[in-house]
Every structure is written in C-alpha cells, then in structure tokens.
Amino acid sequence: MSLLVIGSVAFDAIDTPFGSTGKIVGGAASYISLATTLLHKHVGLVAVVGEDFDFDFVSLLKARGTDTTGLQIKAGEKSFFWHGKYHMDMNSRDTLVTELNVLGDFDPIVPEAWQQPDYVMLGNLSPQVQLTTLDRLTRKPKLVVMDTMNFWMDIALDDLKAVLKRVDVLTINDEEARQLSGEYSLVKAARVIRAMGPQTLIIKKGEHGALLFGSEGQTFFCPALPLEDVFDPTGAGDTFAGGFIGYLASTGRTDFEAMKTGIVYGSALASYCVEQFGTTKLASITSEDVDARLAQFRLLMTEKA
Amino acid sequence: MSLLVIGSVAFDAIDTPFGSTGKIVGGAASYISLATTLLHKHVGLVAVVGEDFDFDFVSLLKARGTDTTGLQIKAGEKSFFWHGKYHMDMNSRDTLVTELNVLGDFDPIVPEAWQQPDYVMLGNLSPQVQLTTLDRLTRKPKLVVMDTMNFWMDIALDDLKAVLKRVDVLTINDEEARQLSGEYSLVKAARVIRAMGPQTLIIKKGEHGALLFGSEGQTFFCPALPLEDVFDPTGAGDTFAGGFIGYLASTGRTDFEAMKTGIVYGSALASYCVEQFGTTKLASITSEDVDARLAQFRLLMTEKA
Numbered sequence: 001m002s003l004l005v006i007g008s009v010a011f012d013a014i015d016t017p018f019g020s021t022g023k024i025v026g027g028a029a030s031y032i033s034l035a036t037t038l039l040h041k042h043v044g045l046v047a048v049v050g051e052d053f054d055f056d057f058v059s060l061l062k063a064r065g066t067d068t069t070g071l072q073i074k075a076g077e078k079s080f081f082w083h084g085k086y087h088m089d090m091n092s093r094d095t096l097v098t099e100l101n102v103l104g105d106f107d108p109i110v111p112e113a114w115q116q117p118d119y120v121m122l123g124n125l126s127p128q129v130q131l132t133t134l135d136r137l138t139r140k141p142k143l144v145v146m147d148t149m150n151f152w153m154d155i156a157l158d159d160l161k162a163v164l165k166r167v168d169v170l171t172i173n174d175e176e177a178r179q180l181s182g183e184y185s186l187v188k189a190a191r192v193i194r195a196m197g198p199q200t201l202i203i204k205k206g207e208h209g210a211l212l213f214g215s216e217g218q219t220f221f222c223p224a225l226p227l228e229d230v231f232d233p234t235g236a237g238d239t240f241a242g243g244f245i246g247y248l249a250s251t252g253r254t255d256f257e258a259m260k261t262g263i264v265y266g267s268a269l270a271s272y273c274v275e276q277f278g279t280t281k282l283a284s285i286t287s288e289d290v291d292a293r294l295a296q297f298r299l300l301m302t303e304k305a
Numbered sequence: 306m307s308l309l310v311i312g313s314v315a316f317d318a319i320d321t322p323f324g325s326t327g328k329i330v331g332g333a334a335s336y337i338s339l340a341t342t343l344l345h346k347h348v349g350l351v352a353v354v355g356e357d358f359d360f361d362f363v364s365l366l367k368a369r370g371t372d373t374t375g376l377q378i379k380a381g382e383k384s385f386f387w388h389g390k391y392h393m394d395m396n397s398r399d400t401l402v403t404e405l406n407v408l409g410d411f412d413p414i415v416p417e418a419w420q421q422p423d424y425v426m427l428g429n430l431s432p433q434v435q436l437t438t439l440d441r442l443t444r445k446p447k448l449v450v451m452d453t454m455n456f457w458m459d460i461a462l463d464d465l466k467a468v469l470k471r472v473d474v475l476t477i478n479d480e481e482a483r484q485l486s487g488e489y490s491l492v493k494a495a496r497v498i499r500a501m502g503p504q505t506l507i508i509k510k511g512e513h514g515a516l517l518f519g520s521e522g523q524t525f526f527c528p529a530l531p532l533e534d535v536f537d538p539t540g541a542g543d544t545f546a547g548g549f550i551g552y553l554a555s556t557g558r559t560d561f562e563a564m565k566t567g568i569v570y571g572s573a574l575a576s577y578c579v580e581q582f583g584t585t586k587l588a589s590i591t592s593e594d595v596d597a598r599l600a601q602f603r604l605l606m607t608e609k610a
Contacts, residue, residue, distance in 0.1 A: 023534040089489075183430050184394075187531045211531060221528040221605050226492045226516060260608050300526050301608065 007123020035242030099188035127159035160173035312428020313384035333428035340547030
C-alpha cells in the first residue's frame, strides 16, 4: 500500500534541562518518515527545504525507504528553523525562535507517481497546505490521517475546519482537543470533534498515553512506556502518528481493531524517539528494536497473559 | 480470607464547581469498606467516630458485610471533619477546615476476633496509628497494603518510614511518589520507594490511570475510564485501594498476576465513586454493576480480543 507523507523537513535547536543541541534536523515529516519506514517501505514524501539543509539526512531517508522525489530544494533559500526550550517537567515548552523561510510560501507539488496514494499522512503544517495537497490527489485515498496543533487553531481555525471535513483520523493532544472542542472532558471533546469530520480521533496525552475514539463509539487506551528519563520530547507526536499510519499501511487495513494495534506501534516508536535528542534514536533503531519494544508494551498492557 | 480495614470514618463537606454537599459521610475506611464488600464479605473495620455520627451509614456497612465490632463510638465527642474545595480541573483541591476531634487521640483497638487477619488494609491515617495496629496483630498477615498521603510525609516522615518497612504494598499518587523518593521519573521513584520496604508499589495517577511495580521488576498499567464528567473525586483513591485488596482477599492470592486484576477492579470501582458526591454511588451499586464496569475496562484495555 502506498503512503504519502507531507509535513515540515527542517532545522530545530532544542534546549532542555539536560543540554542544548545547536542546529539539528527536525520537522514533522522527518520524524514521520523515519518512523513509518521502520514498518513499511512504500512511502513518498512531499516537503520543502532550503539549500542549507543537511543532505546526509535526505540520503538516510532514501536509504530507509522513503521516495524523496517530492522533496523540493529551494536554491538561495533557507530551511524552516524552530528553536524551543523545555521546562523542567519536559511537558511544557517555550518557542524562542521561529523562522518560516521556505515554508512561508510552500506549494506542495505532488509528483505524478504519488497522486493516487492508498494512505495519506498530513503532518503538522498550515491547514491551507494540507488542503491543497488533498486537492491534488486524483483518487480518494483509503485513509487520510491529519496531525495539527494549537498554533493553527489560533490563527487559521476556518482552514483547519475545512481540512477536518476531509480527513478520516485526527491526532491532537489533550490540551488541543479541549481548545478545539471547548469541552474539558475528553469524552465530550471527542464527540464534538468527531462531529467536525474525522470519524476517528486520537488524543495524545504524552507521558499519560493515548486515547483512540472510534467511529462506532469504541474507545481504546494505550499507555506510554514508563521511562527512566525523557531526554527530548520533540517529534514524539509525529513519530507516534508515523508509527500508527505505517502499521496500517503495512497491513492494508483501516478498521478499529487494526487502529488499536496501530497506536501501540505509534507509542512504541515514540518511546524510542524521546530517549535521545532529535531524530538520533529513530535513525539508529531497526525493526528488531521495534519488535522488542512492542513486547514490552504488551507486558505493560496485558492483564491476562 | 479475612480482611482487616483500618482508617478514618468521618464527616466531609465538599465544594466543587458543580455544587456543595454540606456535611456528608466520608473517610478513607468508609470508602474502602464499601468498595471491598462489593467483592468480598469477610471484612472487619477498626475506626473511631463521635456520638454525632450518622448511624444509618454504620447500618449500611453492616448490611453490606462489614463487621463493625471494631468501630469505637466516643460519647460526648465529635467525629473527624474535613471541608475541602476542588478547583475547576477537579485534580487539585484546597483544605478549608480540618477538625481532628476523635481522631486526635485514636487508639486502634483490634477486637480479638480480628487479631489474625489474612489481609490488612491500612487506610490513610497517622502512620503511628497504622504501626500500632500492626503491632496488635498476633500473626503475620499474608498481605499488608498501606495507603498514605503527602500530609504525613510533611509532618511524620520517620513514622511513615517505619510503617513502610512492614508493608507489602504501598499505594500513593504520582506527586506523593515524587515527594517521598526525591525523583521526578516515576520509574526511578518506584525503585527508591521499593527499597524503603514495600515489595510492590502502586502509583495512582487519577484520571491518567495507575501503575503497578512488582517485586521482580514487572510493570503493569491500568487506565482510568474516560468519563463524561468527574463529579467528585473524593474517596477515589480509597475506593481504588479497597477494590484492589478486596479482589485479592476474595481469591486468596498475592501474586503479581492477581494484583494486575486487582488494580483493574480498583479502577472500575473508583470510576463509579467519582460519578456522584461522597459515598452515594458506591452505596447504590451491586456486584452486577461492578461486572459491567469491568467489561468496559477490558474493552478499553485489550488490544487483541
């Protein structure tokens, strides 16, 4: 099954109580691609970088199975850059610098070979760009998954609502679910958000796990793995989404039972992601590592063996 | 299997964003007894009340299967009273009034028939009283479970540490685990606390579920049921502990596998507790209701049916 990924491929600089990175590779689609290709190899990327980007990382994406034909490289321009600082609890963070650069006028050109994907992952990006991407597909995909964040709820809510009408699954965190729905209870929030379009909603609660609300009132919960240390949470949500849709694409399924296993894969991959700065850990693990972490999750979750 | 419960039986007044109760029955041992006797009938209570107490509630405890021989009634004295106010998030609360009354000099007299219990539940109470209770048992129980709170860590840490050496299972919440251990990571906190005595640790995370850390490095997570509304969280932790030990006592088991199911029972009962003010909901449900909620939990938790 073909899986199209769109999102930012960019530079980050990350400050945590444990240290600072300087400029490193980041961006939603970088994490999604690395996560997804651990589970499934038929993956195409639509994104944009400047000529300053780290092309060793692009080689890594290719080597791991991502078709980067749709990655635009803008001569004379700079890549998107985000600089953030995490607080002691590693849950909250401040944005210190955002330089849009090439993302400012990103036109998501979808290569002809990728205009009929089976699965689509709309990584966190301007809702207008997410919408344009969907408009450029020439056949309805089996499943469209969208990730977004509070920033777009603040500045582009109408566009965001327009995309929501066209996606099957939305992934957002608990605070964002409350903001988008105006409801504090996540059960009520899920009902309101699902009425906006997505049949299925995944609410990510970081270290507190993730909730899956299905199209027929089903609910499933997957915990986060309790870790000795959370080193850098950047990209955990993107990695989670990549693991989720990567598992589904690898099976060709879109039913609730498969989605349950999808969020276990997403959680397993996210638990690796946070163990080192940036994409370092995801870039170093293999499918055997994924299986080992999956086994740990199932021990943690399973009441009766 | 006989199960001895000790803890407060008292009056509460509860203010929430949804309303205020006036004076109602509360206290750790009230919740524990109601929860436990939904699962197991051989339960004895050691507690103290004043002559102002609500004796219909004592009749209810008896009717539900608690032996109240060990409930002292102090003539001319008043019952313990706590008045608290919950904030909008229903997680944090302020104490407005605490009147110790009969709890101030509580001497936990254990009736002779209850001096050799198989299971012991030390509900939240002064560690000195918890210790005295253990001293008065004439045979080592199969399992001692202790619940406590940050208040005792602040004012009676040495006594608390003395009790910890003599219990098998400790249940505390995540903030309390961090305070007691000095570690932010719950995995590290669990290691530090288990070295203080209890072989098994349960960290309660409220709406985010509960973590069970076993004596051989095993970890199990049970989610909280996502609810439309949390009406009153008072007693949820006590109810959880009551469900946990009630299930174990009903089976006669103390192994990790049984404890996993124990925390599912505890979580199921706690999810009922918060649906109405005080003990109202627990007092109205039956074992059929418990089974129905158990089934909901297993749907929520089970990846592969």
